[in-house]
Amino acid sequence: MSIFVDHPNAQTIIPNQVVYIPDYFSNACEFKDLLASEITWSQGRVKIFGKEHATPRLQSWVADEGITYKYSGKTNHPLPWTATLEKLRNQLNKSFNLELNSALCNWYRNGEDSNGWHSDNEPELGQNPTILSLSFGATRKFQLKNRETGELINLSLEEGSLLIMFGESQKQWKHQIPKQRRVLDDRVNITLRKTFKKISKSQS
Numbered sequence: 436m437s438i439f440v441d442h443p444n445a446q447t448i449i450p451n452q453v454v455y456i457p458d459y460f461s462n463a464c465e466f467k468d469l470l471a472s473e474i475t476w477s478q479g480r481v482k483i484f485g486k487e488h489a490t491p492r493l494q495s496w497v498a499d500e501g502i503t504y505k506y507s508g509k510t511n512h513p514l515p516w517t518a519t520l521e522k523l524r525n526q527l528n529k530s531f532n533l534e535l536n537s538a539l540c541n542w543y544r545n546g547e548d549s550n551g552w553h554s555d556n557e558p559e560l561g562q563n564p565t566i567l568s569l570s571f572g573a574t575r576k577f578q579l580k581n582r583e584t585g586e587l588i589n590l591s592l593e594e595g596s597l598l599i600m601f602g603e604s605q606k607q608w609k610h611q612i613p614k615q616r617r618v619l620d621d622r623v624n625i626t627l628r629k630t631f632k633k634i635s636k637s638q639s
């Protein structure tokens with residue numbers, strides 16, 4: 436049984452795989468603008484059927500020294516922790532007894548921005564990674580789709596919420612943030628993870 440379900444507001448979405456805690460941060464409204472201004476954002480590029488497109492959101496990879504991460508087809512070297520991100524990471528490590536050492540940050544400028552179907556299953560995340568996903572700003576729809584059965588689960592990720600994906604969640608499910616053209620406000624999402632250092636071939 437996971438420690439996450441012990442939280443008084445925890446809602447089990449998928450047993451042993453996904454837990455949602457609304458109102459995890461009581462002071463959530465102060466975080467979105469702070470994070471949006473502190474973090475150094477960039478616009479990634481993705482290749483779809485051989486054609487390059489701008490990633491439909493801004494992103495940043497923040498991590499301990501030497502922790503790289505491949506996304507949007509590119510190896511990203513870490514930016515240093517900002518004061519707010521460091522505070523959040525320390526708080527969550529302490530509360531859940533974790534060793535989170537990295538944060539993939541997404542800034543959805545409005546409902547035109549999105550994040551397509553994927554699983555967080557890169558080798559540097561190890562087997563059955565625990566991902567803590569924090570939401571600040573506009574409420575956005577979050578969908579989970581079972582890889583085998585196609586079952587679809589719709590959630591609304593609200594300001595100040597914490598979504599935790601763990602166990603076999605990344606093996607069994609994909610997730611996405613679909614476009615919602617009626618959403619006019621922005622949202623900052625931080626997914627905190629433990630990422631393992633890549634061992635280069637020469638290190639064996």
Ligand SMILES: O=C(O)CCC(=O)C(=O)O
Nearest residue numbers: 539541550568612624626
């Ligand atoms: O914005 C979100 O809630 C999801 C982010 C996500 O899927 C990711 O960073 O891999």
